[in-house]
Amino acid sequence: xxxxxxxxxxxxxxxxxxxxxxxxxxxxxxxxxxxxREATREMGLDGxxxxxxxxxxxxxxxxxxxxSGPTSVRRLxxxxxxxxFDTDSVVAGGEISAIExxxxxxxxxxxRGDEIVVSGTAVIDIAHLH
Amino acid sequence: MTVVxxxxxxxxxxxxxxxxxxxxxxxxxxxxxxxxxxxxxxxALFHVPILGAGTSITELFEVxxxxxxxxxxxxxxxxxxxxxxxxxxxxxxxGGIVRxxxxxxxxxxxxxxxxxxxxxxxxxxxxxxxxxTWRFRRRQPEGVTGATS
Numbered sequence: 001x002x003x004x005x006x007x008x009x010x011x012x013x014x015x016x017x018x019x020x021x022x023x024x025x026x027x028x029x030x031x032x033x034x035x036x037r038e039a040t041r042e043m044g045l046d047g048x049x050x051x052x053x054x055x056x057x058x059x060x061x062x063x064x065x066x067x068s069g070p071t072s073v074r075r076l077x078x079x080x081x082x083x084x085f086d087t088d089s090v091v092a093g094g095e096i097s098a099i100e101x102x103x104x105x106x107x108x109x110x111x112r113g114d115e116i117v118v119s120g121t122a123v124i125d126i127a128h129l130h
Numbered sequence: 131m132t133v134v135x136x137x138x139x140x141x142x143x144x145x146x147x148x149x150x151x152x153x154x155x156x157x158x159x160x161x162x163x164x165x166x167x168x169x170x171x172x173x174a175l176f177h178v179p180i181l182g183a184g185t186s187i188t189e190l191f192e193v194x195x196x197x198x199x200x201x202x203x204x205x206x207x208x209x210x211x212x213x214x215x216x217x218x219x220x221x222x223x224x225g226g227i228v229r230x231x232x233x234x235x236x237x238x239x240x241x242x243x244x245x246x247x248x249x250x251x252x253x254x255x256x257x258x259x260x261x262x263t264w265r266f267r268r269r270q271p272e273g274v275t276g277a278t279s
Binding site: 030 | 152155156158159160161162165166169171172173176177181186187188191198199200202203204205206207208209210211214
């Protein structure tokens with residue numbers, strides 16, 4: 001493992017609006033844009049519902065889990081640049097930017113095609129990978 | 131719309147235990163398989179601190195004067211895990227609104243930027259800490275012409 005290594009990608013071929021509805025219930029999220037197509041029509045968005053930010057971030061987490069295991073995530077610092085809509089195809093990726101003893105810092109992102117929709121950094125525990 | 135600054139607003143505080151069914155559904159929403167050993171999916175660090183602190187997305191929208199579809203946006207999260215989250219563990223939460231700024235976006239449209247922080251404790255002490263920043267877009271006052279589109 002070294003700085004510059006790419007993390008294995010995690011792909012979501014088609015963001016599922018049914019999962020957004022379940023997520024809204026789990027989160028107790030009243031924001032209609034996640035489950036009511038009429039709300040996004042009012043916004044001029046052609047009735048496509050908007051994926052929750054935590055779900056966009058979860059694809060990055062799943063990518064990290066596949067690389068370093070399910071207890072490895074120590075810090076996530078992310079910015080949300082663009083909304084993700086139902087049926088979008090997105091891919092989470094990352095690159096190791098620093099290694100310090102048992103921790104690695106990674107640049108992480110979620111892309112829709114070539115467009116970065118979420119970006120930031122993740123700190124992961126890599127002690128068990130040595 | 132001018133909203134009274136909620137800076138300094140403290141959540142009541144409280145406790146929260148992640149249920150198995152809740153974590154199962156949450157993890158399924160992420161398109162992943164359930165995690166082993168009663169591990170909660172790390173994305174639980176969105177709703178668990180909010181609900182455990184005794185508030186809700188609904189209350190945050192009200193306190194910050196959300197104006198309907200399209201008026202709320204996410205700017206960023208900073209989530210720290212001192213150890214993995216687990217199902218069936220009681221966590222205690224405390225926090226509040228720590229930042230409120232009236233800003234203008236690159237198109238000249240006004241918005242309020244709000245950050246809230248919540249700390250999450252288990253029997254060993256601090257287990258996780260979050261700071262989330264949300265954007266509340268405001269309509270232009272009448273007679274003011276900002277950038278279009």
